[in-house]
Amino acid sequence: MPAEATTVPNTSHTPAPKLYEKVAERIRGMILDRIYRPGDRLPSVRELSKQSGVSITTVLDAYRLLEDSGLIHPRPQSGYYVHAYANLKPAEPMRSAPAPTPSHFTRDQMLQSMTHEVERPGLIDLAFANPNPDLLPLAKLARIISSVAREHPEASYGYGPPSGHRAIREQIAQRSFAAGAVISPDEVVITMGCQEAMCLALRAVCTPGGVVAVESPCHYGVLQAIHLAGLRSLEVKTRTREGISLEALEDALVEQEDKGAPVQACMVSPNFQNPLGSCMSVEDKRRLNAIANRHNVVLIEDDVYGDLGFEGDRPRVLRAFDGGENVVICSSFSKTIAPGYRVGWVVAGKWHSEIERLKHSFTISAPSLPQLVIAEFLTDGGYDQYLRRARKAYSFNVGRMSEAIARYFPPETLVTRPSGGYMLWVQLPECVDSVELYAKALSHNIFISAGVLFSVEDGYRNFIRLSAGKWSPEIEAAVAKLGRIVHQMIQA
Amino acid sequence: MPAEATTVPNTSHTPAPKLYEKVAERIRGMILDRIYRPGDRLPSVRELSKQSGVSITTVLDAYRLLEDSGLIHPRPQSGYYVHAYANLKPAEPMRSAPAPTPSHFTRDQMLQSMTHEVERPGLIDLAFANPNPDLLPLAKLARIISSVAREHPEASYGYGPPSGHRAIREQIAQRSFAAGAVISPDEVVITMGCQEAMCLALRAVCTPGGVVAVESPCHYGVLQAIHLAGLRSLEVKTRTREGISLEALEDALVEQEDKGAPVQACMVSPNFQNPLGSCMSVEDKRRLNAIANRHNVVLIEDDVYGDLGFEGDRPRVLRAFDGGENVVICSSFSKTIAPGYRVGWVVAGKWHSEIERLKHSFTISAPSLPQLVIAEFLTDGGYDQYLRRARKAYSFNVGRMSEAIARYFPPETLVTRPSGGYMLWVQLPECVDSVELYAKALSHNIFISAGVLFSVEDGYRNFIRLSAGKWSPEIEAAVAKLGRIVHQMIQA
Numbered sequence: 011m012p013a014e015a016t017t018v019p020n021t022s023h024t025p026a027p028k029l030y031e032k033v034a035e036r037i038r039g040m041i042l043d044r045i046y047r048p049g050d051r052l053p054s055v056r057e058l059s060k061q062s063g064v065s066i067t068t069v070l071d072a073y074r075l076l077e078d079s080g081l082i083h084p085r086p087q088s089g090y091y092v093h094a095y096a097n098l099k100p101a102e103p104m105r106s107a108p109a110p111t112p113s114h115f116t117r118d119q120m121l122q123s124m125t126h127e128v129e130r131p132g133l134i135d136l137a138f139a140n141p142n143p144d145l146l147p148l149a150k151l152a153r154i155i156s157s158v159a160r161e162h163p164e165a166s167y168g169y170g171p172p173s174g175h176r177a178i179r180e181q182i183a184q185r186s187f188a189a190g191a192v193i194s195p196d197e198v199v200i201t202m203g204c205q206e207a208m209c210l211a212l213r214a215v216c217t218p219g220g221v222v223a224v225e226s227p228c229h230y231g232v233l234q235a236i237h238l239a240g241l242r243s244l245e246v247k248t249r250t251r252e253g254i255s256l257e258a259l260e261d262a263l264v265e266q267e268d269k270g271a272p273v274q275a276c277m278v279s280p281n282f283q284n285p286l287g288s289c290m291s292v293e294d295k296r297r298l299n300a301i302a303n304r305h306n307v308v309l310i311e312d313d314v315y316g317d318l319g320f321e322g323d324r325p326r327v328l329r330a331f332d333g334g335e336n337v338v339i340c341s342s343f344s345k346t347i348a349p350g351y352r353v354g355w356v357v358a359g360k361w362h363s364e365i366e367r368l369k370h371s372f373t374i375s376a377p378s379l380p381q382l383v384i385a386e387f388l389t390d391g392g393y394d395q396y397l398r399r400a401r402k403a404y405s406f407n408v409g410r411m412s413e414a415i416a417r418y419f420p421p422e423t424l425v426t427r428p429s430g431g432y433m434l435w436v437q438l439p440e441c442v443d444s445v446e447l448y449a450k451a452l453s454h455n456i457f458i459s460a461g462v463l464f465s466v467e468d469g470y471r472n473f474i475r476l477s478a479g480k481w482s483p484e485i486e487a488a489v490a491k492l493g494r495i496v497h498q499m500i501q502a
Numbered sequence: 503m504p505a506e507a508t509t510v511p512n513t514s515h516t517p518a519p520k521l522y523e524k525v526a527e528r529i530r531g532m533i534l535d536r537i538y539r540p541g542d543r544l545p546s547v548r549e550l551s552k553q554s555g556v557s558i559t560t561v562l563d564a565y566r567l568l569e570d571s572g573l574i575h576p577r578p579q580s581g582y583y584v585h586a587y588a589n590l591k592p593a594e595p596m597r598s599a600p601a602p603t604p605s606h607f608t609r610d611q612m613l614q615s616m617t618h619e620v621e622r623p624g625l626i627d628l629a630f631a632n633p634n635p636d637l638l639p640l641a642k643l644a645r646i647i648s649s650v651a652r653e654h655p656e657a658s659y660g661y662g663p664p665s666g667h668r669a670i671r672e673q674i675a676q677r678s679f680a681a682g683a684v685i686s687p688d689e690v691v692i693t694m695g696c697q698e699a700m701c702l703a704l705r706a707v708c709t710p711g712g713v714v715a716v717e718s719p720c721h722y723g724v725l726q727a728i729h730l731a732g733l734r735s736l737e738v739k740t741r742t743r744e745g746i747s748l749e750a751l752e753d754a755l756v757e758q759e760d761k762g763a764p765v766q767a768c769m770v771s772p773n774f775q776n777p778l779g780s781c782m783s784v785e786d787k788r789r790l791n792a793i794a795n796r797h798n799v800v801l802i803e804d805d806v807y808g809d810l811g812f813e814g815d816r817p818r819v820l821r822a823f824d825g826g827e828n829v830v831i832c833s834s835f836s837k838t839i840a841p842g843y844r845v846g847w848v849v850a851g852k853w854h855s856e857i858e859r860l861k862h863s864f865t866i867s868a869p870s871l872p873q874l875v876i877a878e879f880l881t882d883g884g885y886d887q888y889l890r891r892a893r894k895a896y897s898f899n900v901g902r903m904s905e906a907i908a909r910y911f912p913p914e915t916l917v918t919r920p921s922g923g924y925m926l927w928v929q930l931p932e933c934v935d936s937v938e939l940y941a942k943a944l945s946h947n948i949f950i951s952a953g954v955l956f957s958v959e960d961g962y963r964n965f966i967r968l969s970a971g972k973w974s975p976e977i978e979a980a981v982a983k984l985g986r987i988v989h990q991m992i993q994a
Contacts, residue, residue, distance in 0.1 A: 143659035159647035167635035202865035
């Protein structure tokens with residue numbers, strides 16, 4: 011979890027504050043008073059030393075303390091800056107309060123038109139959840155592709171097994187161990203990305219007409235998959251940082267039971283949910299399993315961002331905890347290695363055989379070459395090193411975009427503080443209609459996702475999701491332009 | 503269309519037969535009397551010249567006449583052989599007579615276990631419809647893969663458009679012209695092989711609980727797709743060589759209308775149907791469109807073997823004819839270029855937009871690399887040359903397997919005479935249960951498809967489908983072994 015701006019620094023716990031702690035406290039006060047605003051550069055170490063009459067070392071210690079508390083951050087060769095999070099109100103106002111009515115997803119056509127609009131030349135795409143190409147190991151992958159193409163002609167001439175090639179299933183099983191799950195390669199079914207994984211899981215687990223509980227807000231891909239399976243989504247209040255509210259979930263389960271339409275499955279993304287970037291605690295994961303077992307609800311876990319936490323250990327999947335044997339895990343390499351390969355997977359416990367059959371009926375088998383290329387990349391050990399670099403970069407880029415939003419958007423704007431992934435969920439002033447904002451931004455070649463895509467209600471009209479995996483002067487200019495448009499919409 | 507063994511040679515139309523025609527007639531008589539049996543080597547030209555007291559030229563002319571009539575064929579450096587077709591009874595007894603009841607497909611589990619069995623080392627696979635690897639342009643594809651991987655990093659880092667990359671859609675549109683259809687690249691949606699194409703088409707066109715008319719026998723992939731969409735299949739009598747019986751189809755449509763459960767769609771494979779290898783005439787295609795329009799039934803055309811006719815021009819798709827504007831075409835490169843790439847497509851007329859949306863919800867987009875590789879292969883012009891070689895080879899290999907069946911199976915065995923593709927549909931004596939034969943063959947590492955897979959009824963129990971794309975002494979030995987097993991089953 012990233013440090014919180016509003017946390018009182020450690021200094022307050024010590025009986026007699028040291029000199030560097032006093033300096034830090036003074037700077038902190040100026041930030042909270044908005045003398046230094048989010049994104050502002052703080053005085054240089056030398057300047058502050060001179061102003062405060064303290065040593066360079068003391069200033070450095072003070073800045074490090076503020077950095078540890080998450081209030082400021084250094085930029086190489088540039089000095090210290092106020093973190094974007096510093097202006098955030100507490101997360102509570104952003105908590106969702108969805109209506110307790112299961113509904114069908116209705117934004118298919120908006121998504122469809124977006125898939126065409128994104129082809130516009132020169133578009134700055136902040137809408138779709140593409141990983142940052144500059145981070146991906148593309149040169150290495152190209153080399154592996156050539157050697158696999160030479161050495162594995164069967165990747166062309168054979169259909170490949172419906173469950174996928176063993177080499178990649180073994181790698182997935184091995185890597186699941188880091189997420190706390192003991193999985194056999196025989197349990198893994200390779201799919202067309204996480205999207206097909208979710209479609210197959212829903213199809214296997216639910217019966218048409220049923221109800222599936224989801225986080226609110228919820229990635230539209232989940233809502234599409236549920237709708238496609240002939241099911242309705244029931245949005246459940248979700249905390250901006252800690253994930254789905256277990257109290258709200260259990261209330262919803264009980265209420266649906268009382269209505270005689272029990273929830274059949276619950277689709278959750280405990281690790282760096284899209285769009286919130288929230289991460290459930292170990293204790294909440296345990297409790298979620300217990301609730302699901304108690305109410306006979308199948309948990310379908312989307313773990314597609316699980317490898318992209320900003321700090322700390324790889325968070326565990328629900329299967330790692332008591333009662334998690336029947337959690338269906340859906341994931342893919344689309345966010346970490348290459349979306350264009352469309353390699354995902356599902357691990358489905360007691361639904362494995364059914365899912366394997368469904369996979370054969372839908373698409374026979376997945377293309378072989380991308381599977382073998384990713385298996386080779388995972389085998390040769392470059393993945394962890396690459397991930398370390400990517401996680402750091404995403405953390406940095408998400409921070410930069412947060413700062414820019416704080417700088418260019420109206421002050422009442424709220425932004426999530428994700429602990430992984432590369433999405434930002436932005437709450438705009440009430441009067442801003444994000445569908446209108448989407449159209450206005452597009453006319454300036456800036457592409458964003460309107461909040462209404464993340465709900466089956468007409469909720470989140472004044473929210474947008476920004477994909478923050480990349481950062482550049484061009485993107486900063488786009489965020490600035492977006493901010494100006496929002497300002498204009500408020501004044502109008 | 504291949505020449506028929508039972509056709510009376512042209513000679514009968516001439517007033518006074520010439521000498522070489524008399525010689526040919528004598529040989530023909532000996533073949534029909536089974537003095538020379540299918541697969542037998544005929545006397546050498548020199549021998550026959552000596553025996554008959556005619557010149558070498560006359561014998562050569564006689565053999566060429568018999569060859570033209572399809573009764574015999576030459577093998578290089580070896581002489582002339584009796585064609586397998588020579589012992590076939592007329593096709594009529596193999597005409598299907600399905601029950602007029604829509605049903606669900608129930609052989610999913612048998613197919614699933616087959617997808618595991620096929621992994622057995624040393625298995626001779628005559629079951630699955632894999633193209634012959636020796637024919638595929640694998641070396642060329644491997645070179646293209648390397649260059650595409652280097653030159654198109656976006657194939658890795660982007661999701662790619664839901665409808666597929668323009669380069670391949672353009673090639674598909676261009677090539678459709680050879681099949682008589684004028685198609686714009688904007689109408690094409692790239693899919694995971696023909697299987698996803700069919701699933702999307704059914705989903706767009708039909709409503710759950712509906713009825714879809716199919717050929718009988720029908721490729722199990724079609725029956726799976728229909729079942730998966732929550733629909734029932736209604737098998738319609740299909741002629742062994744000429745495709746679906748239009749009279750039977752119209753009767754079925756009327757009957758279902760009378761029952762209040764009108765047929766919503768008709769899935770047909772007019773060009774080289776799997777498993778029959780039948781090809782509809784131009785006139786029948788015209789009539790099929792008219793019937794569909796008259797009864798408000800959507801035609802979904804599986805054209806996956808359309809490029810693999812043994813001779814003559816590329817047969818036209820239904821869209822090429824009056825009233826074909828709303829035929830949904832489903833196809834793929836899995837039978838022609840590389841099944842492992844899983845590149846298929848759907849051209850859906852007025853359902854295009856709906857199918858594009860469904861595609862995005864199911865699997866977002868298809869993997870980019872295989873699309874770009876196939877586009878490049880099609881662009882550089884090697885495809886037609888390759889196809890000519892492949893069509894010739896399939897024709898030859900299918901002929902060899904037919905001969906072997908005639909030689910090694912009981913004489914009452916019937917075999918189709920496909921005009922394209924590489925499937926043989928074999929009718930065994932009534933008492934032979936092909937599910938039992940499947941198991942017995944598997945215990946000898948020979949893999950076949952039981953006839954029951956090609957029907958939603960329990961029909962075709964004494965049929966098998968053999969995939970005849972390859973030919974080798976090893977495969978001949980497997981066919982011989984199969985024949986012995988069938989002989990034993992009859993005697994038991």
